[in-house]
Amino acid sequence: MAKDDAKKVAPEAREIPIEGSDDKNEGAAAASGSAPQAESAKAQDAESAAAEKAPEGAAEKAEDADIAAEADAVVEQAERLAKAEQEAAALRDKYLRLQADWDNYRKRTAAETDEMRARAAEKLMNDVLPVLDDFERAIAHAEKNGEAGLLDGVKAISTKLNGVFAKHGLEAIDPAGKAFDSLEHQAVATVDDASVPDETVAQVFQKGYRLGKKVLRPAMVTLATGGPKREPEPAEGDEQE
Incomplete structure (x- = not known):
């Protein structure tokens, strides 16, 4: 009974207010509320800084790419220039070799031509020397024995000389009594003669000569x-009736 009475008599417990506790609680709540806001602000600042740095990094990358492209273009141009210089040097060397070959060929051909001419002249002179000997013998005979027999000797020498020239392809043009040919004859005068066809060679003042098909000297004639x-002469190959 005494315990029950004691429980009944004991006063109810009350909370004792403490000065300043409410302010602390409010400050703590405010502090707890401002911390997330500060972190959010820092995050926003970091994002903005990253956003500001991102264009700068992209611009730097683009600038680096442009520099690299320009460098590649410069290198490519230098390579093309070096290749062009090599090709030009090769063409120049080829041209110099061709020019040297042409000069050698020209000199060799000129030397061969001169040698051929010398051989031809040597052969002709060897054939003419006996004729000169005959002339000397005829002159010596005329000096010792007078002019008797000189004409026959000169005629024989002339025949022999003509034979030497004919051997080397020289042919006399003696068109007396033939039709005038302006390619081989040179008219120096005309004479009236109705007994022969017009433009017939009447007289040969000087014989002409041809070597092969080339006329060395036309014959001087009168017409x-x-x-x-x-009448026109029939062309070669035409059938005659």
């Missing part, structure tokens, strides 16, 4: 005029 017109 007969006043006669009938000459």
Whole structure:
């Protein structure tokens, strides 16, 4: 009974207010509320800084890419220039070699031509020397024995000389009594003669000569005029009736 009475008599417990506790609680709550805000602000600042740095980094990368492209272009151009210089040097060397070969060929051809001419002249002179000996013998015979027999000797020498020239391809042009040919004859005068066709060679003042097909000297002739017109000669290959 005494315990029950004691419980009944004991006063109820009350909380004792403490001065300043509310302010501390409020400050703690405020502090706890401002911490997330500070962290959020820092995050925003970091994001903004990263956003500011991102364009700068992209610009630097783009600038680096442009520099690299320009460097590659410079290197490529230098390579093309070096290749072009090599090709130009090769072409120059080829041109110099060709020019040297042409000069050697020209000199060799000129030397061969001169040698051929010398051989041809040597052969001709060897054939003419006996004719000169005959002339000397004819002159010596005329000096000792007078002019008797000189004409026959000169004629023999002339025949022999013509034979030497004919051997080397020289042919006399002696067109007396033939039709005038402006390619081989040179008219120096005309004479009236109706007994022969017009433009017939009447007289040969000087013989002409041809070597092969080349006329070395045309014959100097006079032409007969006043006669009938000459009939055109048939062309080679035409059938005659």
